[in-house]
Amino acid sequence: MKAFSNGERIIYQIYPKSFMDSNHDGIGDLNGIITRLDYLKALGVNTLWLNPIFVSPQIDNGYDVSNYFMVDPILGTMEDFDNLVAAVHNKGMELILDFVLNHTSDQHPWFKDAAANPHSIYRDYYLWGKGKGNQLPNNWASFFGGSVWEKDPAGTDDYYFHLFAKEMPDLNWANQEVRQAMVDVAKFWLQHDIDGFRLDAFIHTAKANFEQNVFSKDSTEPQLAEEFYANLPQVQNYLSEFIQELRKLKSDIFILGEAASADIDLVESYTDPQRSMCDSVVTFRYFSDDQDQQFSTAIPEQGQPHKLDLVKFKQTMVKWQTVLQGWSYPTLYWSNHDLPRILDKLMVASDQQNNAAKMLAVLMYLQRGIPCIYYGEELGMTAGILTDPAEFEDPNALEFMKIGTEKGFEHIELLKSLSASHKMGARSVMQWTDGVSAGFSDQDPWLSAKGNGANVLLEKQDPNSVLAFYAKVLSLKQKQLYTVGQIVFDLSNRDVYAYKRSFDTHQAYIFCNLSAKEQEVALPADCSDLRIQLKSQVKVDHTTAKIKLDPYGTIVLER
Numbered sequence: 001m002k003a004f005s006n007g008e009r010i011i012y013q014i015y016p017k018s019f020m021d022s023n024h025d026g027i028g029d030l031n032g033i034i035t036r037l038d039y040l041k042a043l044g045v046n047t048l049w050l051n052p053i054f055v056s057p058q059i060d061n062g063y064d065v066s067n068y069f070m071v072d073p074i075l076g077t078m079e080d081f082d083n084l085v086a087a088v089h090n091k092g093m094e095l096i097l098d099f100v101l102n103h104t105s106d107q108h109p110w111f112k113d114a115a116a117n118p119h120s121i122y123r124d125y126y127l128w129g130k131g132k133g134n135q136l137p138n139n140w141a142s143f144f145g146g147s148v149w150e151k152d153p154a155g156t157d158d159y160y161f162h163l164f165a166k167e168m169p170d171l172n173w174a175n176q177e178v179r180q181a182m183v184d185v186a187k188f189w190l191q192h193d194i195d196g197f198r199l200d201a202f203i204h205t206a207k208a209n210f211e212q213n214v215f216s217k218d219s220t221e222p223q224l225a226e227e228f229y230a231n232l233p234q235v236q237n238y239l240s241e242f243i244q245e246l247r248k249l250k251s252d253i254f255i256l257g258e259a260a261s262a263d264i265d266l267v268e269s270y271t272d273p274q275r276s277m278c279d280s281v282v283t284f285r286y287f288s289d290d291q292d293q294q295f296s297t298a299i300p301e302q303g304q305p306h307k308l309d310l311v312k313f314k315q316t317m318v319k320w321q322t323v324l325q326g327w328s329y330p331t332l333y334w335s336n337h338d339l340p341r342i343l344d345k346l347m348v349a350s351d352q353q354n355n356a357a358k359m360l361a362v363l364m365y366l367q368r369g370i371p372c373i374y375y376g377e378e379l380g381m382t383a384g385i386l387t388d389p390a391e392f393e394d395p396n397a398l399e400f401m402k403i404g405t406e407k408g409f410e411h412i413e414l415l416k417s418l419s420a421s422h423k424m425g426a427r428s429v430m431q432w433t434d435g436v437s438a439g440f441s442d443q444d445p446w447l448s449a450k451g452n453g454a455n456v457l458l459e460k461q462d463p464n465s466v467l468a469f470y471a472k473v474l475s476l477k478q479k480q481l482y483t484v485g486q487i488v489f490d491l492s493n494r495d496v497y498a499y500k501r502s503f504d505t506h507q508a509y510i511f512c513n514l515s516a517k518e519q520e521v522a523l524p525a526d527c528s529d530l531r532i533q534l535k536s537q538v539k540v541d542h543t544t545a546k547i548k549l550d551p552y553g554t555i556v557l558e559r
Contacts, residue, residue: 298407431453
């Protein structure tokens, strides 16, 4: 099968535990995905990205790997995996795997040996620092809270480094043996015929000297130190070496990098077409919170939904689209497993959510770049409401519930707020039907969250559904006009996201109303030959040459 070009690629992200259960245990699995491939093919996607499937203690839902060479039994077997790859390829689609290369689980044989014996050959596979009397090696903070340092289980004066949970020690990428071991793991999966990888947290593989503290004027608490453990120059050397080795085995693999904090200059470097680098990277820099939003002061802000600032978003996207044009393809996405779902970020009224979902699909995915659709987004799914605070797996969530309860807030209201603002609310099960467990399983799902009622069975029967609209958007996306065409933005109206795509003699004009108020825009000049390809909540008045966009309305015109 011929590999897709980057402009043609349309990715669908599957969180395996939440997609489809085939063996009646309440946990999604590989065979469940196989049963839904016809649905994905009909939607119009051509590349499936699976979140981690390797053997894991599940401290961080699979991002803590204890065996890179086996499928976790909760998801299936190696035979199931090979069957999935074959089935995906038979449908004319491709499959990429989430590859965790910054750290392992503390249950990985390398770390268990390194922790049991200070003289282990695997000791240098990890990062260690010396304590300073009763003090930690430095004051750097983990992304999961507290220090990056944890005492050596072997009882020495050393501490091991963990940028995430203490059960997830960081690998020492300065050790050539580690780099080769990671190449060997990746090649193992390429030999199982996969088509590429999403490289998790690759920007953290290089660290600065551990003797350096972060300056803090008032606090003795650990401090986030991204300048010392994110996007250091050596990362690019590690990345290029790694990808170059893989392309010796399979030249046309697709590499999607996770570079959460990367700015536009770093993304240019990480996707340099003249070097062995990523084809595209995911950055969280697209999205800014609305600084004018008013929060309840009675409960922690962290547990309340943060509204997306759409005007700042537009400014950011215009820059990224313009700078990367002719260089590399940006990843186009609204949601993923680490973020709240987009409709919760917009805080759209419930009766306008479907209109907003349609508008967002046109706005994002007809731009220049690679669509990356998070499972269920094509239905207009919102956060599932978790019923057990412990399922957030987050001490801050428990503290939010405690404070909110003491302040007199209703238990369900606190859970709704947390679910809409937390990544776990975005991991609720795929909604296939309106039956038991949303058709995901005939058992209670691994996550107790209850969804918003949108489901595949219902929307397949409705030609005006979000699902039907998404299929039309992705069908349009396959045209050269949208895969390789140029893009130019119209910034004349702050509440309208407007741009033009051009290829050869063809042009498309896209207008998207970002607001809950009606907006009016002028039809493009010489509009007599324009054809409406797609629209939602729009009125076109040819006598006045105006387009009236209802709240969250959108239209695509082509010539």
